[in-house]
Amino acid sequence: MYVGRFVVVGPEVGAYRVSSRSFPNRQAVQRDGTVTVEPTPDAPETDNPYISYNGVRVTERGAVVGNGSHVDPIAEKLELGYPARDALAEPLLSLDFEKDDYDTPRIAGIVGVDAEDPTTNADGPGAVVGTVRRDALLVEEVTEPTLVATYEEDSPTAFDLDATAAEAAAREVYDHEFEHAVCAAGVNGAAGDFDVSVYNGE
Numbered sequence: 001m002y003v004g005r006f007v008v009v010g011p012e013v014g015a016y017r018v019s020s021r022s023f024p025n026r027q028a029v030q031r032d033g034t035v036t037v038e039p040t041p042d043a044p045e046t047d048n049p050y051i052s053y054n055g056v057r058v059t060e061r062g063a064v065v066g067n068g069s070h071v072d073p074i075a076e077k078l079e080l081g082y083p084a085r086d087a088l089a090e091p092l093l094s095l096d097f098e099k100d101d102y103d104t105p106r107i108a109g110i111v112g113v114d115a116e117d118p119t120t121n122a123d124g125p126g127a128v129v130g131t132v133r134r135d136a137l138l139v140e141e142v143t144e145p146t147l148v149a150t151y152e153e154d155s156p157t158a159f160d161l162d163a164t165a166a167e168a169a170a171r172e173v174y175d176h177e178f179e180h181a182v183c184a185a186g187v188n189g190a191a192g193d194f195d196v197s198v199y200n201g202e
């Protein structure tokens with residue numbers, strides 16, 4: 001099954017996988033707490049605005065994962081002190097689904113939300129996941145690893161993630177049977193202390 005890009009988001013571990021039929025020549029590059037999805041040096045030129053972006057951004061109040069340019073404003077709103085639910089919801093709503101041939105949804109999540117955050121019920125680290133599609137804006141707290149993908153699995157649903165560490169999470173989602181894996185990133189930890197890892201296959 002092809003589900004396109006997907007995130008898995010839990011309170012202390014999360015991951016993002018790029019799967020792609022159209023733009024497979026891409027890699028995940030880590031610089032400190034940021035993972036950028038970008039074309040490989042041998043990739044054909046494209047003017048598609050949706051294929052290069054930061055897919056992970058770590059902040060002091062949670063680690064953001066997602067499939068496009070909304071990751072940056074979500075991280076910035078967290079850093080500004082917005083509650084996690086609102087930091088996730090506002091950029092999804094204002095940027096909306098992608099204006100491509102597929103109306104590709106934007107998907108995102110925040111891992112390791114500070115226990116003080118007013119929009120989670122968690123005593124320890126919390127997590128929020130969301131998507132904006134043509135027909136919905138869904139944003140909710142989750143207490144177990146939860147998947148949302150761009151296609152098919154396009155509403156948050158429980159996901160059986162074994163990994164508890166960033167590197168293992170990146171590998172696990174890369175190796176998942178969903179088709180056309182390209183690259184992946186993993187994150188684990190809690191606010192103020194996150195590990196980030198990327199995996200681009202062998």
Ligand SMILES: NC(=O)c1ncn([C@@H]2O[C@H](COP(=O)(O)O)[C@@H](O)[C@H]2O)c1NC=O
Nearest residue numbers: 004005020021022023050051067100104150
């Ligand atoms: N985030 C990404 O890495 C990404 N890769 C491709 N897209 C969009 O999704 C469309 C379909 O891509 P594909 O056939 O690779 O699933 C592309 O034309 C592009 O508009 C993306 N946008 C959202 O997922």
